[in-house]
Amino acid sequence: MSRSTRPSMADVAREAGVSGQTVSRVANGRSNVDEATRERVLAAMRRVGYRPNSAARALRNGRFRSIGVIISALSTFGNSRTLDAVSSAVAAEGFSIILMPVTTPSQGEVSGAFSKLNEQAVDGVIILIEQHQLDQSDIELPHGLPVVVIDAGGRRDHASVDFDQASGAIAATRHLLDLGHETVWHIAGPPESYAAERRRKSWQETLKTAGREVPPPFTGDWSPRSGYEHGVHLAGDPAVTAVFVANDQMALGLLRALHEKGRAVPREVSVVGFDDMDEAAHFWPPLTTVRQSFDEVGRRAVAALLAEIADGEAAGAISVPTELVVRSSTAPPG
CATH class of the missing domain: 1.10.260.40 (lambda repressor-like DNA-binding domains)
Structure with a gap:
């Protein structure tokens, strides 16, 4: 040769x-x-x-064996874990992945990302955009490629996969009420987040249904720093005995603020987080939280996309359950 x-x-x-x-x-x-x-x-x-030769293979069998992923806010815990799960599921099916980050989701950025992925010859696209911009009427997802949207909000024009955010927030709030707390304060995630909005609304509705006072929520940005800053205010209010936090990282900041202000957890203040990040079991005290199986979401999203690639039928809305994990950061009030 x-x-x-x-x-x-x-x-x-x-x-x-x-x-x-x-x-x-x-x-x-x-x-x-x-x-x-x-x-x-x-x-x-x-x-x-x-x-x-992947191009030659694609011409023979009509498949490029490549999946595109359009993603925003890669640095957030949920998005990075979900992307890792999608990547593992894609690799297990013998496909490759092409990542296309967008900074501020808009019609131009989303359409541009689709165009670039088309040039890369992908079989389908997974969209992981948490912000509300994706749900605005002026953003139209291009047709012609199979699409699955993760954390889909109100969109119903493509297959979607998401956690059952509502049941997780309800379980967290009910847990604190069932322990005997009169009401539950809340540190919410950023307002542009679908997940944060659903958790906040479910917390509010659970308190209203129980006939309890609904305190004004504090709005964070998912970071431990914002949890700490809001925690300083909450720790200074002796009426605060229970707090549901929209993610574990903000809960970590809250725990520090409570410790610095001399408010014992859980004897004086009970705290529940959301995500069950690996470190949550090693906080002090170990954090009661709502577990989300990011691996399951990744597998379900990839399976739905590959099924649509194979037969052209979109899967509709797929809801993945959450689970309350009770640890040592919650207890009956003092």
Whole structure:
């Protein structure tokens, strides 16, 4: 084979001592090849310098085996965990992922992201945009590609996957009321967040249904710093005996403020978070919180998208349950 000749599947087959059909299965990411043979073929590919031609494969089978992800606010805990789960689920299906971040979701940015993904030849798109801008009437998601939206808010024009935010917030608020607290204060997430809005509304409705006073919510930005700043105000009010916080990171800031102000948790103030981040079980005291399975959301979103790619039918709205995890940061009032 001359240096100018591109290595072929036949070269790989000869090098590995297998059939061309076996090399094709490995190159296309098929699962019906035993692991030892797969490793032998991959090693042969490396030795002869063969690289599967994804464009040629796509022309043959009508698939690029690539998924695009349009995402905003990558630094937030929920989005980064969800993206990690989507990436793992995509890789497990033998697909690659192309990431397209947007800073301020708008018609121009979203349409531009779609155009770039089309140039990259993807089979479908997952959208992970938490902000309300995605739900504005002037933003239209382009058609022609299968799309699944995570944390979809009010959109109903594409398949969507989201946590049951309402039941999680209700469970957190009810837990504190059932312990005997007269009412529950709330540190909410930013107003542009779908998740923050649903958690805040469910907290309010739960208190109203129970006939309890609804204190004015404090609005944070998901960070421990904002939880601490609001926590300083809450800690100074002796009427505050229970706080539901819209995420664990703000709850961490609240715990610090309560400690610095000499308010014992949970003897004087009970605290519930939301997310069940890995560190929540190691806060002091260990944090009662609402668990969200980001892995499950990632798997369900990828499964819904691949099903739509295969048969053209959108999955509709998929709700993933949440779970209250009770630890040592909540107790009956003093």
